[in-house]
Amino acid sequence: MANDPIILAFDTSAAHVAVAVLRGDAVLASHAEPMARGQAEHLFPMIEQVLDAAGTPLNAVDRIGVGIGPGNFTGIRISVAAARGLALSLDRPAIGVSTFDAIRLEAPDVLAAVPAPRDMAHILRPGTDQAEMVPADTVPDAVLPPEAAQLAIAIARCAAQADPASAPAPAPMYLRPADAAPPRDAPPEIIP
Structure with missing residues (x-):
């Protein structure tokens, strides 16, 4: 176990910040907080907190896992x-892990679903x-992502x-275009 790689993983693809540190199969520490806004300001302090709880300095991390979505664009x-x-x-190395892959880690043949805005769901059959992207009520048997701390562990x-x-x-x-639209007004002229 002492020679197993140390993996730092985190996710902010939904309304949370979640961090986990693993060595081999052992979860050394994990933590998650629900958060609709402010993930950028809280991510690195939480990484530091979880690494401290794991008794692991940042330079001892062998690999980084990161949630790549689908989910919130900014997150x-x-x-x-x-x-x-x-x-x-x-x-x-940093390894991107989709929420679908994290859902399917334990059960590779499930219908994986990630909630989306407007009562929709991103699914992977x-x-x-x-x-x-389908209406969420059309896939009642779909497997949703685990709670945030467990999602970071799966990542x-x-x-x-x-x-x-x-x-x-x-x-x-x-998996969908951005909701934001560019401004309709022409940008101001920049005078040198």
């Missing part, structure tokens, strides 16, 4: 940017790799199983 960007920055600064376990040599840099998993 996904926060986690992915943090993971890529940590990976670069620590010279460690068994045997496919193309997600769909860490998926990252531990991944081959870092073949894993691309984490990138957001966006």
Whole structure:
């Protein structure tokens, strides 16, 4: 167990901040807080808190797992940017893990679903790799993501199983276009 890699994982793809530290199969520490806003300001303090609880310095982390969505656009960007920055600064691999992969970790053949706005759900049907958006009430038998702390643990376990040599840099998993629209007014003229 002492030679097992240490995995730091975190997720801000929904209304939460969740962090976990694993060594092999052992969960050294995990913590999650519900949070609709402010994930960017709370992510690194929570990472530090969880690493302290695990008795693990940041430079001892062997691999970083990060939730890439689907979910909240801003939340996904926060986690992915943090993971890529940590990976670069620590010279460690960062592995992006979709919420679908985290759901399917224990049961690979389930209909995985992630809640979406307006009573919709992002789903991934068994045997496919193309997600769909459907009304949530049309998939009552779908398996939803675990609570936030368990989601971070599942992300860490998926990252531990991944081959870092073949894993691309984490990138957001966006399944729908942004809700925001560009402004209609022309930008102001900048005078040198």
